[in-house]
Amino acid sequence: SQQGEEDPQALSIQEGENATMNCSYKTSINNLQWYRQNSGRGLVHLILIRSNEREKHSGRLRVTLDTSKKSSSLLITASRAADTASYFCATLGGDQAGTALIFGKGTTLSVSS
Amino acid sequence: DAGVIQSPRHEVTEMGQEVTLRCKPISGHNSLFWYRQTMMRGLELLIYFNNNVPIDDSGMPEDRFSAKMPNASFSTLKIQPSEPRDSAVYFCASSLGDWDIQYFGAGTRLSVL
Numbered sequence: 001s002q003q004g005e006e007d008p009q010a011l012s013i014q015e016g017e018n019a020t021m022n023c024s025y026k027t028s029i030n031n032l033q034w035y036r037q038n039s040g041r042g043l044v045h046l047i048l049i050r051s052n053e054r055e056k057h058s059g060r061l062r063v064t065l066d067t068s069k070k071s072s073s074l075l076i077t078a079s080r081a082a083d084t085a086s087y088f089c090a091t092l093g094g095d096q097a098g099t100a101l102i103f104g105k106g107t108t109l110s111v112s113s
Numbered sequence: 114d115a116g117v118i119q120s121p122r123h124e125v126t127e128m129g130q131e132v133t134l135r136c137k138p139i140s141g142h143n144s145l146f147w148y149r150q151t152m153m154r155g156l157e158l159l160i161y162f163n164n165n166v167p168i169d170d171s172g173m174p175e176d177r178f179s180a181k182m183p184n185a186s187f188s189t190l191k192i193q194p195s196e197p198r199d200s201a202v203y204f205c206a207s208s209l210g211d212w213d214i215q216y217f218g219a220g221t222r223l224s225v226l
Contacts, residue, residue, distance in 0.1 A: 030212060042117075042204055042217030043156075088156065092212055100146060100169060101215060105155035 138207030
C-alpha cells in the first residue's frame with residue numbers, strides 16, 4: 001500500500017525558478033525521505049527528515065515537515081536543467097518494528113533552459 | 114564501493130519462461146529490498162530481508178514470484194512462469210537497517226512477450 005502522495009504529479013518550470021513539491025501521508029511516521037530518479041536510473045536519496053524535525057536544508061534543497069497536517073514539502077531553489085527528474089517521498093512508519101519505506105508515485109519535474 | 118549491483122540490466126523473455134534477477138547489495142548493509150516499478154502502479158515493495166531473513170513478503174504478487182537471500186552479499190528474485198503483466202523495471206536496494214537511507218541499483222528492465 002502507498003502511504004505518501006506527491007502533488008503535483010507533474011511540474012514544468014524555467015531554469016532559475018524555484019520548484020515546490022508536496023507530499024501527504026496518512027499514518028504516524030518515524031521519518032520521511034525524499035529521493036530523485038533520473039530517467040532510466042535507480043532512485044537516489046536526497047534528504048531525510050525525522051518526525052521531531054520541522055525543516056532541513058541540503059544545498060539548494062529545503063524540506064519541511066508538518067506532522068500535524070501529515071505533510072512535507074521539497075523546495076528546490078534556482079533550478080537547473082539537471083534537476084529534471086522524478087521526485088519521490090517515502091515514509092517510514094513510526095509505530096511498528098520491521099516496517100519499511102513506503103514510496104509515493106512521484107512528481108515529475110521538467111526544467112527547461 | 115561499487116554500490117548495489119543488479120544483473121541483468123535488460124531481460125527479454127517469452128511468456129512461460131523462468132526469469133531470475135540478481136542483486137549484490139553494498140557490503141556491510143544488512144537490509145535488502147526488492148521493488149517493482151510500472152507507470153500504472155508506481156514503485157511497489159515486493160519483499161525485504163533483514164540479516165538475510167525475509168521480514169515482509171506481503172508485496173509479492175503471486176506464488177509465481179519467489180526471492181532468496183542465501184548470504185549477505187547476494188539475493189535473487191525469481192518469476193516462474195513469467196507473464197506479460199510482469200513486464201516492469203525491478204529494483205534492488207540495500208540499507209544499513211530497515212529504517213535507514215536506501216541505496217538503489219540501476220534496475221533490471223524486464224519485458225515478457
